[in-house]
Amino acid sequence: xxxxxxxxxxxxxxxxxxxxxxxxxxxxxxxxxxxxxxxxxxxxxxxxxxxxxxxxxxxxxxxxxxxxxxxxxxxxxxxxxxxxxxxxxxxxxxxxxxxxxxxxxxxxxxxxxxxxxxxxxxxxxxxxxxxxxxxxxxxxxxxxxxxxxxxxxxxxxxxxxxxxxxxxxxxxxxxxxxxxxxxxxxxxxxxxxxxxxxxxxxxxxxxxxxxxxxxxxxxxxxxxxxxxxxxxxxxxxxxxxxxxxxxxxxxxxxxxxxxxxxxxxxxxxxxxxxxxxxxxxxxxxxxxxxxxxxxxxxxxxxxxxxxxxxxxxxxxxxxxxxxxxxxxxxxxxxxxxxxxxxxxxxxxxxxxxxxxxxxxxxxxxxxxxxxxxxxxxxxxxxxxxxxxxxxxxxxxxxxxxxxxxxxxxxxxxxxxxxxxxxxxxxxxxxxxxxxxxxxxxxxxxxxx
Amino acid sequence: xxxxxxxxxxxxxxxxxxxxxxxxxxxxxxxxxxxxxxxxxxxxxxxxxxxxxxxxxxxxxxxxxxxxxxxxxxxxxxxxxxxxxxxxxxxxxxxxxxxxxxxxxxxxxxxxxxxxxxxxxxxxxxxxxxxxxxxxxxxxxxxxxxxxxxxxxxxxxxxxxxxxxxxxxxxxxxxxxxxxxxxxxxxxxxxxxxxxxxxxxxxxxxxxxxxxxxxxxxxxxxxxxxx
Ligand SMILES: Cc1cc2nc3c(=O)[nH]c(=O)nc-3n(C[C@H](O)[C@H](O)[C@H](O)COP(=O)(O)O)c2cc1C
Numbered sequence: 125x126x127x128x129x130x131x132x133x134x135x136x137x138x139x140x141x142x143x144x145x146x147x148x149x150x151x152x153x154x155x156x157x158x159x160x161x162x163x164x165x166x167x168x169x170x171x172x173x174x175x176x177x178x179x180x181x182x183x184x185x186x187x188x189x190x191x192x193x194x195x196x197x198x199x200x201x202x203x204x205x206x207x208x209x210x211x212x213x214x215x216x217x218x219x220x221x222x223x224x225x226x227x228x229x230x231x232x233x234x235x236x237x238x239x240x241x242x243x244x245x246x247x248x249x250x251x252x253x254x255x256x257x258x259x260x261x262x263x264x265x266x267x268x269x270x271x272x273x274x275x276x277x278x279x280x281x282x283x284x285x286x287x288x289x290x291x292x293x294x295x296x297x298x299x300x301x302x303x304x305x306x307x308x309x310x311x312x313x314x315x316x317x318x319x320x321x322x323x324x325x326x327x328x329x330x331x332x333x334x335x336x337x338x339x340x341x342x343x344x345x346x347x348x349x350x351x352x353x354x355x356x357x358x359x360x361x362x363x364x365x366x367x368x369x370x371x372x373x374x375x376x377x378x379x380x381x382x383x384x385x386x387x388x389x390x391x392x393x394x395x396x397x398x399x400x401x402x403x404x405x406x407x408x409x410x411x412x413x414x415x416x417x418x419x420x421x422x423x424x425x426x427x428x429x430x431x432x433x434x435x436x437x438x439x440x441x442x443x444x445x446x447x448x449x450x451x452x453x454x455x456x457x458x459x460x461x462x463x464x465x466x467x468x469x470x471x472x473x474x475x476x477x478x479x480x481x482x483x484x485x486x487x488x489x490x491x492x493x494x495x496x497x498x499x500x501x502x503x504x505x506x507x508x509x510x511x512x513x514x515x516x517x518x519x520x521x522x523x524x525x526x527x528x529x530x531x532x533x534x535x536x537x538x539x540x541x542x543x544x545x546x547x548x549x550x551x552x553x554x555x556x557x558x559x560x561x562x563x564x565x566x567x568x569x570x571x572x
Numbered sequence: 573x574x575x576x577x578x579x580x581x582x583x584x585x586x587x588x589x590x591x592x593x594x595x596x597x598x599x600x601x602x603x604x605x606x607x608x609x610x611x612x613x614x615x616x617x618x619x620x621x622x623x624x625x626x627x628x629x630x631x632x633x634x635x636x637x638x639x640x641x642x643x644x645x646x647x648x649x650x651x652x653x654x655x656x657x658x659x660x661x662x663x664x665x666x667x668x669x670x671x672x673x674x675x676x677x678x679x680x681x682x683x684x685x686x687x688x689x690x691x692x693x694x695x696x697x698x699x700x701x702x703x704x705x706x707x708x709x710x711x712x713x714x715x716x717x718x719x720x721x722x723x724x725x726x727x728x729x730x731x732x733x734x735x736x737x738x739x740x741x742x743x744x745x746x747x748x749x750x751x752x753x754x755x756x757x758x759x760x761x762x763x764x765x766x767x768x769x770x771x772x773x774x775x776x777x778x779x780x781x782x783x784x785x786x787x788x789x790x791x792x793x794x795x796x797x798x799x
Contacts, residue, residue: 160791272693273655273673273674273693273695276655276674276676277636277655277657277676278616278618278636278638278655278657281636304791305789305790316714317676317695317696317714317715318714318733318734319733319734319789321790322733322789322790323788323789323790323791325712325731327693327712331654331670331673331674331689331692331693331711332632332650332651332654332670332673332674332692333631333650333651333670338631338650341611341612341630341631341632342631342632344611344612345611345612345615345631345632345635348583348584348587348612348615348616349615349616349635349636350616351588351591352584
């Protein structure tokens with residue numbers, strides 16, 4: 125106060141509230157001005173326990189390492205051998221997650237196909253159906269079977285190398301989708317049998333089945349239609365992983381895709397992204413436990429996604445029992461999404477490189493999450509594909525480096541015993557001993 | 573005519589034989605006996621053949637049908653004709669829930685009643701029901717026509733897009749954003765043709781048309797309560 129100042133009394137420094145932070149206040153002002161909840165793309169931005177809270181111990185006297193670059197460390201994985209005549213063989217255990225055409229441009233889908241194929245892995249369609257760009261450039265393409273059934277047709281189904289029944293997504297367990305009118309071009313509208321320029325809501329439940337008993341019959345129907353040839357995956361959000369994985373396997377899934385709350389989305393309410401679901405680190409052990417209890421671990425493959433960024437993340441997911449991982453956001457960044465070279469344009473949109481998440485508005489400066497022909501021209505699918513391939517190769521090399529250091533000649537041989545946890549939270553969630561101890565919270569027989 | 577005893581032949585072999593029929597097959601007439609409520613009978617067909625199923629069927633009979641005509645001489649289980657693309661499915665008895673869900677084309681005819689969620693998320697299919705239909709029918713219906721000679725249950729056409737609904741009897745209630753519409757000559761023409769194709773003797777003039785009020789097409793905070 126001026127009076128105090130004039131009297132020479134020291135002032136306290138201006139103090140921001142932890143409860144009413146600038147971020148929170150801006151949310152309140154936005155809500156007050158618009159009357160609608162905030163919709164955005166991307167995954168949970170809050171700080172969560174992650175794979176960064178785990179470390180590998182490496183080799184020692186009791187375990188000896190493999191020679192880098194000389195002794196082989198296999199990275200291949202076969203998915204869907206349980207019921208399907210033609211399981212999917214991948215050279216690397218890093219797949220490209222389902223991202224909708226509509227959310228992404230045709231050339232972006234093409235680049236994902238190019239990069240994945242060059243790296244020896246699969247890519248996945250998404251809400252809105254299969255595009256020729258994507259089928260043509262993907263040596264192995266997984267076809268998503270979603271509640272909306274936009275663009276769903278049996279001809280495309282029979283062109284797929286695997287089918288993924290989507291029950292949920294980590295960013296929004298229990299939620300449907302929303303593609304806002306701005307992104308509904310003629311092509312997107314035609315593929316979805318809807319008028320141009322209107323908001324397209326994707327249902328949150330499948331229209332013709334509910335519950336595990338129905339799912340079993342739905343899987344039977346899909347197998348009959350595709351002649352029992354291709355694997356059928358079931359994708360679930362990280363909600364109740366032990367039960368969801370159990371039910372998916374009992375319904376006859378060949379593989380389960382499990383997506384944690386860091387997992388990206390094209391467009392969902394911010395409140396949903398940040399407050400529903402469980403972190404990726406917390407869902408993997410219950411899922412693996414479910415598979416082990418059924419005697420199905422390594423027979424029904426577990427594909428983990430949600431915030432996977434590096435070879436270290438891949439190695440940690442696999443050490444905890446996953447057979448493979450899937451990446452969405454990281455693949456988009458490899459293609460050029462949120463690149464600082466567009467900073468001036470991000471600023472014009474009121475944001476900054478790294479924070480841009482209004483993908484649903486279709487004005488992506490990088491030309492990836494848009495249907496605007498001018499913006500799309502900025503993105504070269506051949507260059508994008510090459511960048512994605514490089515990134516996938518680096519992740520694989522990183523994971524191999526770690527596996528060799530742990531003395532493993534296959535990424536699948538990584539095991540929980542190779543890990544320690546840095547925090548109590550990570551120790552409890554991943555059931556990995558806290559570094560320097562042989563204990564984790566909840567360890568049987570320890571009384572905690 | 574080819575006759576298959578489903579109990580003896582089994583589902584896989586039966587569907588395999590039907591899937592093996594090419595566009596120019598001369599084995600165009602098939603009968604499946606002893607359906608006994610089995611699931612996924614004659615799903616994924618893609619040839620101009622006529623299949624008659626004797627007895628009632630379980631889930632997803634005729635699912636994703638293309639070109640074929642399927643006659644069900646009994647009642648049909650949940651999701652019959654789901655995602656039908658073309659061709660025709662005729663049900664002599666009643667149909668369970670989710671009839672013709674997400675169907676993109678073709679025609680489904682029900683001589684009895686259809687249960688709840690009939691035509692859910694329909695994307696171009698035509699469905700003609702001689703009796704009544706249950707609640708939440710044509711939820712999020714996008715395109716195509718749903719014709720009901722009897723009554724419709726609660727929340728008809730909730731959150732629908734451009735699908736058209738023609739009901740001769742009473743509608744218990746309309747769903748969010750669904751409203752009564754004017755019957756114009758082009759609608760009478762569509763209805764006349766569908767009733768003729770279904771073989772039902774009803775006067776088009778006796779029907780009322782319903783469809784989307786298009787108030788939920790772009791988010792508006794003043795309509796938030798309807799979401
Ligand atoms: C732009 C975008 C679009 C997506 N579209 C779909 C979709 O259509 N269907 C689906 O199951 N998941 C969709 N997802 C989620 C991904 O399949 C995956 O679960 C998620 O991206 C994994 O987490 P990550 O982004 O942290 O790698 C989408 C994600 C993004 C980023």
